[in-house]
Amino acid sequence: MQQLIEDLEVLGSSEGCETFTVSRETSTGKTRKLYIESYGCQMNFSDSEIVASILAQEGFDTTSDIQSADVVFLNTCSIREKAEQTVRNRLAQINQLKKQKPEMLVGVLGCMAERLKSRLLEEEKIVDLVAGPDAYRDLPQLINQVDEGQKAVNTFLSREETYADIAPVRLNSNGVTAFISIMRGCDNMCSFCVVPFTRGRERSRDPYSIVAEATDLFHRGYREVTLLGQNVDSYKWSHQENNKAFLEKKGIQDVVNFANLLDMVAQVNPLLRVRFSTSHPKDITDDVLHTLACHENICKYIHLPVQSGNTRILELMNRGYSREWYLSKIDRIREILGEDCGISSDMITGFCSETEAEHKDTLSLMDYVQYDFSYMFFYSERPGTLAEKKLADDVTEDVKKRRLQEIIQKQNEHSLLRNKRDVGRTFKVLIEGYSKKSNDFFQGRNSANKVIVFPKENYNKGEYVNVLVENCTGATLLGKVVS
Ligand code: SAH
Ligand code: SF4
Ligand code: F3S
Numbered sequence: 278m279q280q281l282i283e284d285l286e287v288l289g290s291s292e293g294c295e296t297f298t299v300s301r302e303t304s305t306g307k308t309r310k311l312y313i314e315s316y317g318c319q320m321n322f323s324d325s326e327i328v329a330s331i332l333a334q335e336g337f338d339t340t341s342d343i344q345s346a347d348v349v350f351l352n353t354c355s356i357r358e359k360a361e362q363t364v365r366n367r368l369a370q371i372n373q374l375k376k377q378k379p380e381m382l383v384g385v386l387g388c389m390a391e392r393l394k395s396r397l398l399e400e401e402k403i404v405d406l407v408a409g410p411d412a413y414r415d416l417p418q419l420i421n422q423v424d425e426g427q428k429a430v431n432t433f434l435s436r437e438e439t440y441a442d443i444a445p446v447r448l449n450s451n452g453v454t455a456f457i458s459i460m461r462g463c464d465n466m467c468s469f470c471v472v473p474f475t476r477g478r479e480r481s482r483d484p485y486s487i488v489a490e491a492t493d494l495f496h497r498g499y500r501e502v503t504l505l506g507q508n509v510d511s512y513k514w515s516h517q518e519n520n521k522a523f524l525e526k527k528g529i530q531d532v533v534n535f536a537n538l539l540d541m542v543a544q545v546n547p548l549l550r551v552r553f554s555t556s557h558p559k560d561i562t563d564d565v566l567h568t569l570a571c572h573e574n575i576c577k578y579i580h581l582p583v584q585s586g587n588t589r590i591l592e593l594m595n596r597g598y599s600r601e602w603y604l605s606k607i608d609r610i611r612e613i614l615g616e617d618c619g620i621s622s623d624m625i626t627g628f629c630s631e632t633e634a635e636h637k638d639t640l641s642l643m644d645y646v647q648y649d650f651s652y653m654f655f656y657s658e659r660p661g662t663l664a665e666k667k668l669a670d671d672v673t674e675d676v677k678k679r680r681l682q683e684i685i686q687k688q689n690e691h692s693l694l695r696n697k698r699d700v701g702r703t704f705k706v707l708i709e710g711y712s713k714k715s716n717d718f719f720q721g722r723n724s725a726n727k728v729i730v731f732p733k734e735n736y737n738k739g740e741y742v743n744v745l746v747e748n749c750t751g752a753t754l755l756g757k758v759v760s
Contacts, residue, residue: 312346317354326445353389357657388475434477460506468663510560582623586642619725627677629668
């Protein structure tokens with residue numbers, strides 16, 4: 278998947294939620310300092326970059342030192358109960374700091390802010406400001422309100438907001454890879470999922486602004502962009518007067534779909550790699566797969582979350598596809614893009630009424646697909662979702678966790694098998710920076726999103742090199758550069 282997730286990857290992890298603090302400080306002598314911590318998915322990390330950009334216009338520098346911050350923001354996630362608990366624990370820690378520095382403004386942004394709205398102010402006394410994902414343009418005004426001694430809340434969800442005109446301030450950037458949000462919200466209403474409630478209706482961003490952002494990143498030395506959306510395959514931009522000339526030049530008359538968009542971004546420069554996430558099994562088209570096949574610089578890697586391998590459970594989850602449909606998509610990927618295309622998944626164990634036999638269907642589906650990687654979770658009931666309203670959360674926690682262990686173990690076996698296949702082969706790798714363990718080694722990824730570590734020699738970050746893989750673990754390939 279993506280760089281940030283990559284940085285965190287613990288093979289067989291059941292945790293998709295992690296934290297990032299600002300690692301890039303802007304010191305332009307501005308008057309106030311912003312510290313921002315992001316939880317949850319890449320969309321949230323991408324949003325934090327938009328927040329930093331909006332506040333940069335308002336006299337804020339970013340800082341990675343919470344002690345020196347005037348404003349502390351937590352950009353939060355609600356996907357599982359544990360994600361919210363993590364934020365509450367963090368607020369308790371920050372409370373200690375605020376006792377020594379009462380003027381420090383504490384704000385909660387993102388999905389938990391949207392879900393709990395002003396209740397958050399009652400439940401967490403330390404919080405001064407609550408802003409949902411579509412309210413970030415209002416942050417300067419909300420901060421003023423707090424400065425004037427009030428608490429401030431904006432959790433209005435928009436049908437139009439895409440922040441298309443805001444150039445994100447790249448936080449935590451390695452200068453080589455970056456995210457570009459291409460759409461917001463989600464209309465799918467998977468029964469377990471809180472996202473449609475916290476992020477609102479699906480809307481796509483103007484393709485012109487996406488191509489412009491990718492082009493700008495390329496000129497600034499970036500060599501990989503990841504196009505982000507909860508369901509990128511339903512990206513859709515209707516022809517509008519203001520970008521008519523641009524679209525006509527690209528040969529597109531009416532509607533830009535995801536395959537068209539991929540094609541446009543791939544044409545920015547052959548040296549700019551293009552990745553994307555997340556694909557939805559019900560919506561991914563042959564057109565998208567053929568577009569991948571046509572462009573060497575579109576990475577051959579598809580994150581295609583299955584959630585469950587059993588059709589009855591998939592129906593209860595309201596996923597919009599059956600086991601057979603999903604497997605036919607896997608077959609198409611293999612037919613069009615071959616065995617080397619990386620495929621990963623998300624899975625949930627112990628969803629409402631899941632039987633032992635149905636759990637085994639997930640295991641057998643994994644055997645068929647042989648994923649390179651998966652994010653695996655046990656089901657966590659979320660307030661307000663369709664499942665919470667209509668289905669009993671009746672699988673015990675012990676059973677959920679035992680089933681989770683079983684899929685993790687299977688995934689670990691498959692990851693190792695898929696990596697062993699690559700030993701002895703040579704891959705084009707984009708160098709992203711030092712390996713986690715040593716500054717004598719670089720790491721990067723191949724097209725299929727495999728992390729490859731190799732001796733640094735005289736190569737540089739942002740360069741492409743050919744690496745012969747000599748060894749592997751389940752998580753990483755190890756090799757050396759060959760000419
Ligand atoms: N839009 C993506 C998923 C976004 S959420 C998609 O449709 O695939 C990321 C993952 O979190 C989901 O794929 C799912 O596996 C997991 N997840 C979502 N809600 C969950 C819940 N209530 N309990 C456990 N895992 C959940
Ligand atoms: Fe949630 Fe389903 Fe939308 Fe993904 S597609 S964000 S799982 S509702
Ligand atoms: Fe979490 Fe919201 Fe993303 S709930 S997974 S931060 S869209």
